[in-house]
Amino acid sequence: GENVEQHPSTLSVQEGDSAVIKCTYSDSASNYFPWYKQELGKGPQLIIDIRSNVGEKKDQRIAVTLNKTAKHFSLHITETQPEDSAVYFCGGIKAAGNKLTFGGGTRVLVKP
Amino acid sequence: GAGVSQSPSNKVTEKGKDVELRCDPISGHTALYWYRQRLGQGLEFLIYFQGNSAPDKSGLPSDRFSAERTGESVSTLTIQRTQQEDSAVYLCASSLTRQFSGNTIYFGEGSWLTVV
Numbered sequence: 001g002e003n004v005e006q007h008p009s010t011l012s013v014q015e016g017d018s019a020v021i022k023c024t025y026s027d028s029a030s031n032y033f034p035w036y037k038q039e040l041g042k043g044p045q046l047i048i049d050i051r052s053n054v055g056e057k058k059d060q061r062i063a064v065t066l067n068k069t070a071k072h073f074s075l076h077i078t079e080t081q082p083e084d085s086a087v088y089f090c091g092g093i094k095a096a097g098n099k100l101t102f103g104g105g106t107r108v109l110v111k112p
Numbered sequence: 113g114a115g116v117s118q119s120p121s122n123k124v125t126e127k128g129k130d131v132e133l134r135c136d137p138i139s140g141h142t143a144l145y146w147y148r149q150r151l152g153q154g155l156e157f158l159i160y161f162q163g164n165s166a167p168d169k170s171g172l173p174s175d176r177f178s179a180e181r182t183g184e185s186v187s188t189l190t191i192q193r194t195q196q197e198d199s200a201v202y203l204c205a206s207s208l209t210r211q212f213s214g215n216t217i218y219f220g221e222g223s224w225l226t227v228v
Contacts, residue, residue: 034217043116043203043219044155089155099168100145100217102155 002027004092006103014111019077021106023090026071030092033073034100035064038087047088048075080110114138116220118204124226125194133189133223137206144187145217146179147203155203161187194227201225 003026013019025033031052036044050057050064050073057064061080066073077084090103117136125131137144146158157171161181172178176194181187191198201222207215 036219043221045219046216049216099157099160099170101157104154 001099002030002092002094002101004090004101004103006090006106008106009104010107010109012109012111013080015080015082017080019075019080019084019108019110021075021088021090021108022072023074023092023103024070024072025092025101027092027094028068028071029094032093033064033066034091035075036089036091036102038089038105040086044089077108080108082110082112084108085110116204116206116218118202118220118223120223121221122224122226124228127196127227128193130190130192131194131225133191133202133204133225135187135189135204135206135220137185137187137204138218139185141206141208141218142184143207143209143215143217144181145205145207146187146189147205148173149201149203149222151200158189158202191225194225196227199225199227 006023034049035047037047038044048059048062048064050066061078063076087105087107089105091100093100119134144161148156148158159179160168163184164181176192179189201224203219203222205217205219207217209215
């Protein structure tokens with residue numbers, strides 16, 4: 001089955017700086033890669049996603065890039081703010097599959 | 113409601129007791145998932161439903177765990193003879209169809225289970 005690895009496990013950045021989280025996946029048939037943000041005591045919320053026919057997608061301060069050949073994708077947060085502090089999870093899934101496999105999560109701390 | 117609803121939000125139970133956790137998916141969502149999240153850990157897949165059937169039960173950790181779904185709506189996750197290692201947040205999620213190529217999975221707020 002699919003295996004998704006996520007790095008780093010923790011990330012501390014100064015407010016205003018950029019944060020980058022990287023994920024790799026094992027199954028070349030995977031074609032949908034969502035990113036979730038989980039705040040303390042809450043369920044994960046989708047913040048951005050990318051399909052395998054797209055190399056990059058951007059939504060305001062958040063962007064995701066996908067390299068299908070290398071089987072890795074990354075989340076980029078620019079101009080970080082304290083409210084960006086949370087745990088972020090990447091996921092991967094096949095079009096015909098039904099199980100969304102998550103990476104281990106990255107705890108992001110934005111220091112004011 | 114507009115989102116995935118889970119109950120109870122918090123449950124403390126004694127070791128050895130059975131517990132039932134309920135999930136109300138978003139109306140019209142045919143796919144429903146259960147994940148487990150231990151404190152400070154990642155999201156562990158438990159089971160997936162398409163309609164009322166469960167084509168993927170591969171994540172259920174033992175035969176003490178079971179889940180059912182009725183009316184293509186509400187799902188119940190049952191843990192029998194709870195153990196302390198069952199303490200975790202149990203998250204339910206739903207999506208429109210079984211084809212994940214782009215269909216967003218929406219999560220509930222979770223049921224926090226503590227076994228003492």
